Amino acid sequence: MWYKRYLPLVLVFLIGLLGFLTQYIPHWGSEEVVSYMARSLLIIVAFAMFIGAYSLLHMHLTRIRRQQAGWAYSLLVFVGATVMIAAGLYNEGTGPMPPLAPRGINTWLYDHVQVPCSATMFSILAFFIASAAYRTFRAKNLNALLLLIAAVIVMFGQVTISERFVNWGLYVANLFPPLHDFIVDGLGVTDTIFRKLAHFVMAAPNMAAKRGIMLGIALGAISQSLRILFGIERSYMGGGD
Amino acid sequence: MPEAPLERASSTRQIVEIVAAVVLLTIFLGASAWRQSDGLSSGTLAGTAEALGIIIAAGLTLIMYSFLYRDNPFFKAVENLYVGVGLGYGAVMTWHQALKPEVVEPIILAPSFGALGSALIVRGVPILLGFMLLTRISRKYSWPSRYSYAIMIGWYAGMGIPITIHTFILEQVNAAINPLFAPGASPLATFLSINTQIIVLVGTVSVLYYFFFSLEHKGAGKVVSRVGIIFLMVSFGASYGYTVMARISLLIGRVDFLLYDWLQRPRP
Structure with a gap:
């Protein structure tokens, strides 16, 4: 059927062309189009929330219905979602239409359940990253050594304990005054050396590599956009007829 | 995909873990009741809700950290609760920020x-x-x-x-491709700027060349490609270090919360 398979492709091309042209036509009309599309996409994306919610809840409902391993945990997904939505609808007794109460049950749940869980979940990664670092950062070759040195410099550059380490090093070097003078006067080492080195690593070699990667990503994104506009890339259409 | 079943522990280990869980729960409840007693018995709804919120947040934080020992039913329960609450919060925000002002109020009402x-x-x-x-x-x-x-x-x-x-x-x-010489800059600043500019330019070109697969990397091209790898390794190391510090910062935030908000330790 042409309206199922081909009309969406024509629509993609026309809307894409419109979006492309609005960026090159400095006219109030194109600004209006951009503004209208931003508002329209906000509404469409809001409906996409239902698809995401349906997908998640359907998966957990299936797990409960089939009593798969760990199905009881899935009940908690429904409990969390129901309580949060009910609190939002209740909205301190004012109902769903007035603005969300700033110190209501919904905000309380967000502050005392959502935020701590989120922060803790991500902070757990600190432990796993540390354990991965032990395996990754063994200086087996030059590449691993460079990785290790750059990571150590950046990490030390952000903590004040690095200044204490440098001071201890200078204290030890002071046992041999010529060496101390060479390090301090000749090399210009101060207790903020790690901060300066970290800044240099981030601003020079890191920026260079990031810029190269960014240019590559940009070219890839443009080619992908062109593939979509010309109907070569059609995965967004889903399966079926 | 069915959820992976929890690792089976030996019966002795199970008993030790149950006893440890009960002891830890007792300690947690005791510490909460002791340190949050002012808030809980404040007599005001706001004070009680805040104290209760801190106890719940501390409990959830500690349960999540229990995953560092091993996967356990408490962690799985909190993990699923977190997903549900996140979904509910997203739904409420979608209602208040998009559906209500853009659909319901202008059309239905x-x-x-x-x-x-x-x-x-x-x-x-x-x-x-x-x-x-x-x-x-x-x-x-x-x-x-x-x-x-x-x-x-x-x-x-x-x-x-x-x-x-x-x-x-x-x-x-x-x-x-910024100018190498900035007018009015000191000689040292000019020297550092030139070095940085050259390093960035060489790094960018060599990294781009490394990702250019249409030409075989041999001879001089192999050298350029090798330089590109060096820049990439330094960049990955720097990104890694930066990510670690961001996660550590979150960890410090949670420990700060447990010490000063939950346990009410005096701040230094």
């Missing part, structure tokens, strides 16, 4: 037919496309959702091309 008509002119098509998007749930009748996706993806793809060219290509190339 329109004060007059005139207002309804003008709202339908502006919002009618996107609302229709929103409903069409929902057909993606159906396997058989999902084709109307293609129109919604076509408009969303087409718009972002078309508008994204000039924006990407400007932001990620022209601006980046422009920043990579």
